[in-house]
Amino acid sequence: MRSTKVKSKSIEAFATELAEPATAFLAQLCEQKNYSQLTAKNYRRQLEKLLNFVESLSILRWSQVKTIHIRQLSAFHHRQGMSPKSIALLLSACRSFFNYLIVKELVQFNPAKGVKAPKAAKTLPKTVEIDQLSALLEGIDDGEDIGIRDKAIAELFYSSALRLAELVRLNVEDIDFNDATARIIGKGNKTRIVPIGKKALEAIREWLTIRSVWLAGYELNAVFVTQRKTRLSPRSIQKRMEYWGKMVGINGRIHPHKFRHSCATHLLESSSDLRAVQELLGHANLSTTQVYTHLDFQQLASVYDKAHPRAKK
Template sequence: MTDRPAQLSCSSLQLPVDDFLRYLRIERQLSPYTLKSYQRQLAVLIELAVEIRVTDWSMLDAAGVRMLAARSKRSGLQSASLALRLSALRSFLDWLVGQGKIGANPAKGISTPRKGRHLPKNMDVDEVSHLLDIDMNDPLAIRDRAMLELMYGAGLRLSELVGLDCRQVNLDAGEIRVIGKGSKERKLPIGKMAIEWLNHWLPVREFYAPDDDALFISKHGNRISARNVEKRFAQWGVKQGISSHVHPHKLRHSFATHMLESSGDLRAVQELLGHANLSTTQIYTHLDFQHLTTVYDAAHPRAKRGKS
C-alpha cells in the first residue's frame, strides 16, 4: 500500500528542486554533466529528508543537515562524495534564501569532511635519467625530449608548458617566463640539459612552418595540445621501460620532491612551483623513509644501531 504522506512530502520537496535545476540550466547554463550531478545528489537528499520527517525545506535546520550528513556517511559514502552532496545542498539552500523561501541557509555552518590528501607519485632520479635518455633519431623525438627536459628541469604545469611562446624563453640567461594559475607570471631558471635540448629543437621547429610563436608545436605546425603531450609522454614511458605510467604531472612531482630532498628549502620550491600557499607545497615533503633512515643514521651521533 502506498504511503500517501510520504508521497506528499516528496512532492513538496521536489517542486523547489525542479525550479532550482531549471535555474541552473537556463540562468547559469551549467553543463549537462554538472546538472545531472546536482539532480542525483538532491534526489537522494529528498529521500533522506523524508526519512527524518522534513516535509518542507523551511523545516530543515542545522541539526537536520547534520542528520542528513550522518545518514549519508552510514550508507558508505566516502568523504569526497559526501563533500559533493553537502555542496549541492548548500547551493540549493542558498538559492532558496535568494528566492525568499527560507530565511537562512542551515548548511552554512556545517563543515565539509576533510578529503584525504593523496601523496603525489614521483619517479626516482635514476628513472628520470632513464626516461630522458632519448636519442636525436627524429624531429619529434627532439621536440619531446626538449619538453621532457623542460618539464622536469623547471617543474612546469602542463598548461604552462603548452602555453609557452618562444619570446618567453631566454636561453642566454638560462631562464623562462611562464604564466601560471590566476594569470600570474613568474621567472624560472632552466638547467643545462633543458637549454641544450631547446637549442636542438628550435632550428628543427622552423621546418614545421609554425603558424604562431608557440614554443612547442605539433607536426602540423600548430601549438601542441595538452592531450598530445600526455599521449607522447605516456608513449615514451612505455618505450623507455618505465614501470609506472608517465604523465606530465609526475615529472612536476618528481622535480618538487628531488628539489626538496636536495635542498630542504620549502619556500624556494614554493616559488619555483608557483604555489600561492605554502601548505600546497608541503605535500611534496614526503621523503622516502629509507632515505630518511639513511640520513638519520649517518648524521645523528646516537643513531648508530649495532647489529646483534
C-alpha cells in the same frame, strides 16, 4: 532521509525555484569570475548532486535547506563510496553556492558552512628516483624530429615542475632565453615566473628549430605542436611520456605529474626551502606544498632504519 535512492537529473529538470538560482550561479562563475569551462562543468556536476539530494527530501525552496541536510548529503555520498576528497569538493561547491544565495537574499544563512568531509588518508605524491629520471631524459631518442620535441617536453616538465595544462598553454613569447625563465599561466589564471634549467633550455632551442620547419608559412603561438600544425593536446603528451617510459624501461607508468612531483621532491631534498618550492609549483597555500615534507621524512625514516645502530632489528 526516507530513501537511500537518489535519482540523477540535470539542473534544468528541477522545479524553477531550485533550478533558476543554480543556473544563475553557474552563469556568474563564467561571466563575472572568469572561471574556465572545465571548472564551471565541475561546479555544475556538484550542484546536480545537491539538487538531486534536496529533491529526494521533498525540499522545494533553498531557504528550507538546513545544516543537517548538508551533513546527510555528505554521509549519503560517503556510503555510496565517494572519496573524502570528492566529498570535500562537493561541500566546497555547496558553500560557494549558498554564499551566492545569501547575496541574492534567497537564504539567510549558509547551511554548508562548517560541514566537513570525512578525513582522507594522506597519499604521498609518486616520484621517480633521480637516476631513473636521468636515464629517461637521456634515453629519449632525439635522432628524429618527434623525439627532439618529446625530449624538450620531458626536460621542461622536470626542470620547471609544470602542470600538464600549463605546458600545453605555453606560447613561444612566454619563454625568455636571456633570463632562462618562463611565464606560466596556472590555476585560476594566476601568472608566475619559473626558472628553466640549462638542459631544458638547450632541448627547447633545438626543438624550436624543428618547430619552425613544421610550421613553415603557418602562424601558431604554441611552443609544442603537432606535424598537423595544431597545439599538442594533453592526451597526446600523456601518451608520449608513457611511451618513452616504457621504451627506457622505467618501473611504473610515467605521466606528466610524476615529473612535477619529482622536481619538487628533489629540490626539497637538496635545499629544504619549502617556500621556494611553493613558488615554483604555484601553490596558493604553503600547506599544499607541505606534502613533500612528509615524502622527505619517509626517506629520512628509511635511511634511519637502515643506518642507525639502535634502529636495526
